[in-house]
Amino acid sequence: MRIAVFGLGYVGSVAVGCLASQGHSVIGFDIDETKVAAINAGNSPIIEPGLDRLIAEAARSGKLSAATGAEGKLDSCDIAFVCVGTPSADDGQGNTQERMIL
Ligand SMILES: NC(=O)c1ccc[n+]([C@@H]2O[C@H](COP(=O)([O-])OP(=O)(O)OC[C@H]3O[C@@H](n4cnc5c(N)ncnc54)[C@H](O)[C@@H]3O)[C@@H](O)[C@H]2O)c1
Numbered sequence: 001m002r003i004a005v006f007g008l009g010y011v012g013s014v015a016v017g018c019l020a021s022q023g024h025s026v027i028g029f030d031i032d033e034t035k036v037a038a039i040n041a042g043n044s045p046i047i048e049p050g051l052d053r054l055i056a057e058a059a060r061s062g063k064l065s066a067a068t069g070a071e072g073k074l075d076s077c078d079i080a081f082v083c084v085g086t087p088s089a090d091d092g093q094g095n096t097q098e099r100m101i102l
Contacts, residue, residue, distance in 0.1 A: 001025070004073070004080040008035040008066060012083035013046045013055070016066075020058030027073060028066040039066035 001024050005012050008030040016039065020026040030036050035045040042059035044051040058064035067073060074080065089095040 001078040002076050003027075004029065004070070004077040005083055006030075006070075006080065007083035007085070008032070008039060008045055009083065009085065010046055010048075012081070013039075013044055014048060014051060015081055015083060016064055017044070017051050017054035017058065020064040021054045024063070026058070026064045027077070028064070029068065029070050029073075030066065031068060033068055036066040036068050039064065 003019050003024050003026045005016050005019070005026060005028045008016065008028045012028060012030070013035075016026045016028045028036070028039055032045075038045040039055060040059065042056040044055045055064065087095040
């Protein structure tokens, strides 16, 4: 499958590494350019045992890439996972009413 993952933090980075290691073609998106650059350089943006190796192998094989913008890149994707942070309400609770801008 061709899989898109939005958000390359703790959840998204592990997701892209594991999904690509299973043979899927994965593209990750994040608004943070340093995380996108890390993935494209074959490095994990987070510290997680074993993830550096998975991401390095996937990036080298062409199974994994990352970008800051999704325009024109989703048409060929079979599924997209949204792994961005949950917005907070003024009282500190999770705000699931806020719209996500991708
Ligand atoms: N980390 C956990 O153990 C855990 C457990 C259960 C649920 N969750 C949920 O999973 C989600 C992700 O958690 P996390 O720990 O990976 O968060 P994180 O803060 O580590 O990563 C979120 C990433 O989303 C990116 N992002 C924000 N807005 C974006 C946008 N519009 N487009 C693309 N990228 C965007 C951020 O730059 C960041 O890199 C949250 O909703 C969290 O509540 C996390």
